[in-house]
Amino acid sequence: EFPEILNTTPSVYATKGGGGFGDSQISIRGFESKNVAVMVNGMPVNDMESGTVYMSNWTGLSDVTSTMQVQRGLGSSKLAIASVGGTLNFLTRSADMKKGGVVRVGIGNNDYLKTSFAYNTGKSQNGWATSFLMSRQAGATYIENTDYESYTYFFALGYQPSAKHNLQFMMTSSPQWHDQRSYAPTIAN
DSSP states (O other), X not given: OGXXXXXXXXXXXEEOTTSSTTOOEXXXXXXXXXXXXXXXXXXXXXXXXXXXXXXXXXXXXXXXXXXXXXXXXXXXXXXXXXXXXXXXXXXXXXXXXXXXXXXXXXXXXXXXXXXXXXEEOOOOTTSEEEEEEEEEXXXXXXXXXXXXXXXXXXXXXXXXXXXXXXEEEEEEEOOEEEOOOOSOOOTTO
């Protein structure tokens, strides 16, 4: 899953959590996700009440992220977010993508199947660019009875009027369902 890419970053620990699809948990410097500011294009996505981040709501983020920024430790921010452990920022910039399209099909164990279609117009001479992605992912994790199905829709419109200014409009959705292990297995199992 996408957050597990961060395991190679010092002071960052990502795990599958409950074992279900999208149940990943991220800790930075020992602080769990409710004490880490997680942002997409600078906008906080932490839950308003508990502060946690449900990565199952962001399953398509791996397909459209151009840059990931990780700050370990407390940072100064004008936003009222809990960033004691650090800050994660996932950037999706349509104006930076090259012109072209791609169709992907991935097959793996446990009935894993991922199909996606993406197209980028590239930046026009006027500075406009658009990106579009649709994908479907289904299968099961390595834990028995943890089937899942996820869809991702992404549309981005970018405008770069000058080298110092870059405007981005993004719309994304990732409806999904997944089974979940709600108990710790015994040693015998």
